[in-house]
Amino acid sequence: MTSPGGGTRFALVAGTTETASRAGISAAGADPELMSVTPAADAELVAYGSPVRTSVTPVSPSGCPTPALATRAVREVLGFDATIVDGGLAERTGAPTVSVGARPGKDIAEQDPVPTAHGAFAAARQLGQALPADELYLGETIPGGTTTALGVLRALGENGMVSSSLPENPTEQKEKLVTQGLKASSLSPGDAANEPKRAVRRMGDPVLATLAGLTAGAVESDTAVTLAGGSQCVAVAALVRHGGYEGPLGLATTSYVANDESADVRASAHRLDLDLTVTDPGFDRSDHVAMERFVAGEAKEGVGMGGALALADRAGIPMAEVRDRFATLYDDLIGDAPAATAEEGP
C-alpha cells in the first residue's frame, strides 16, 4: 500500500568504497570485481524483485545469496514503501534512486577517501527532514562496509569490533588497515570525537555519511528512526550520537549479527543507548541451500534484512512465510543460474 503521508518507510542507501577491493575484506560478491555491482543489484532486487540492468544476483564466493532477497521477501509478503538513495554507486542501477551527491568512496588507507561526505550528509539530512513517514527504517548495502565502519568507530574513539560477511571475521586485517588509514589522515584514535563529519570523511564511506545525514534529519522532524542492520548501523548511530543527538534510536538486526561473538553488537548497542531488536529468521529450520549459507555464518545481515524481519515479526507474519518467499526468490533468480559461483547449487 501507499501510505497517505506517513506510515512506515524503508530507505536503502546503496554505495561503494574501494576498500572492498582488498582481498579477504568482504564476501559481498563472487569476486572483488563483481563487488562493485552488488549495491546496484541489491537496489534492483529491493525495488523490483529481479535484476533489471545488472545481470547478476549477488552471491558470495561460496554461493551465499545477498540478504537483499530476505528484505525483498518481507516486502512482498508485508508490503512497505521503499526509497533507495544513491550513496555512491559505482555501476548503473535500474532501480529508481534519490541523489544526495555522494560519489564512490576511495580506500580508507588514502588520506581523503570520502570527499563528498559533507555534501552528502547535508543533502541527506534535508531529505530525512522532508521524507513523509511516521517511522523510517534505514538499511545499507556497501561491500567492505564493516571495515569503513570500524574506521569511523576508531576515529570517534569508540571501542568494540565490527562483524563480517565472512564466517571468519578478518579482525586483524581490518584493524591493521584502519591503523594505516588513521595514519594517512594524521589521526589518532578518538581524534575525531564529536566531529562526525570529519570521522566519516577521513575514515568512513559515502553510505555511512548518507545514513548519518538521513538519521539526523529524520529525528529533527520527529520521525522515529530504526537503523536496520549490524555493525555499519552501529557506526551510523555512533556518528549521530557524536553529533549531539541523545534521543531515541532503534537498531534492528539479525540473530546472525547479534550472536557474532567476534563483534558483540549487543554491547555496542548498549554503549550507544540504542533500542535493540534482534530477529531470527529461523533459517536453521530449513535445509534450503540459500539458508544453509546463512546458518554457516555467511552474510549475516545487510540491505536492511534485520529491519525487514523485525517489521514482519511485528506484523505477526510467521517466519515460515518469509522463508518460503525467500526460497522462491532464490530459486527463481539463482537456482537455475550457471554453476560458476554455485558450489552449493543444485
Place this chain on the structure above:
Amino acid sequence: MTSPGGGTRFALVAGTTETASRAGISAAGADPELMSVTPAADAELVAYGSPVRTSVTPVSPSGCPTPALATRAVREVLGFDATIVDGGLAERTGAPTVSVGARPGKDIAEQDPVPTAHGAFAAARQLGQALPADELYLGETIPGGTTTALGVLRALGENGMVSSSLPENPTEQKEKLVTQGLKASSLSPGDAANEPKRAVRRMGDPVLATLAGLTAGAVESDTAVTLAGGSQCVAVAALVRHGGYEGPLGLATTSYVANDESADVRASAHRLDLDLTVTDPGFDRSDHVAMERFVAGEAKEGVGMGGALALADRAGIPMAEVRDRFATLYDDLIGDAPAATAEEGP
C-alpha cells in the same frame, strides 16, 4: 502492495523542454520560470504525496492544481507500484528516479533540440524490456509537451491537432512554432515518416523519446502497455507505430482531453489503432475550487491522470472516493499556501 514480479506498474517520465519558456504555450506552472520545477515537483507528489525538495506544488497561473494530485489520489486509494524515470529534469527532485541519460530538451525552433534522444530511447527500451510487470501504464510530465508532441506528429507526417493545458488552445502559435522548427531542422512535414528517432530528436523532447523507448521495450517482452495521457501519448503511439510495431496499444485519457474539440484525440486514437479508454472523474459534481478549474478546461490531463483514473474505475473504486482524496491532497498542499497564485483560493 508490492507485487511479486508482475502486476500493474505505473511509470512516470518527467522532463523538460525549453519550448515551454515561450509565453502562452503552457499552463503547467504559475509562471514560465516555475515551469521547469513542475516535473520535479510532480515526481515528488506521485512518489510521496508531498513536496520533498521542491518547495511548491505546481499550479497554473489561475491556480489550477497539477493533475499529479489526481494520480496520487488514486495511488493512495488503490495502491500501485510507481517508477519514475528521469526524462530530462532541469531541477533536482527528491523523488527516486531511474536515469536513461536524457537531458533537458532545447526549444524545437533550434536545429537539434534533443541530442540525447537516441541514447535515451535505447536505454529506456532496455528498461522497458526488463521491468517486471504484466502491464505498464506510462505517464508524462513536461510543460510545453503538447507543442513538441505536435512537432513529432508533423515530422512523422501525421495529421491532427494536439490538446492544451490552457482553456483556449493556442493552436496557431503551436503550428507556427512547429513550422519554424521543421525549417530549422531542414525537414518538411512527413520527412521523418518511419524514422521515429529522427522525428523525436529534431522536433520532440526527451520525455517523448524516453516514453517511446519504454513502450517499444515493454511490448517486446510481452508487457501490455497503456499510454496514460492525452496528446503527448498520441505522439508516443505515433513514434512506436512508425517504428514498425503493429500490436495492441492502449491509450487511457481523461474526459477533458477526449472532449477537447480543438484536438480530437479520439480520431487520432482511431488512426493509430489505439485501444482508447476515457474516464470522467466527475469533477463537475463538486464545487471544490481545485476541481472547478478542471471543469473550466484547464490542465485536462497529465502525470498519468487518465491512466490512474482508468485503473481506479477498473478496480471498482467510486470516483467520489478519488475526488475526496484529491480534495484532501489539495487542501493539505495548496489550500493554506500564500495567495500569490491562488486567485481562486480560500
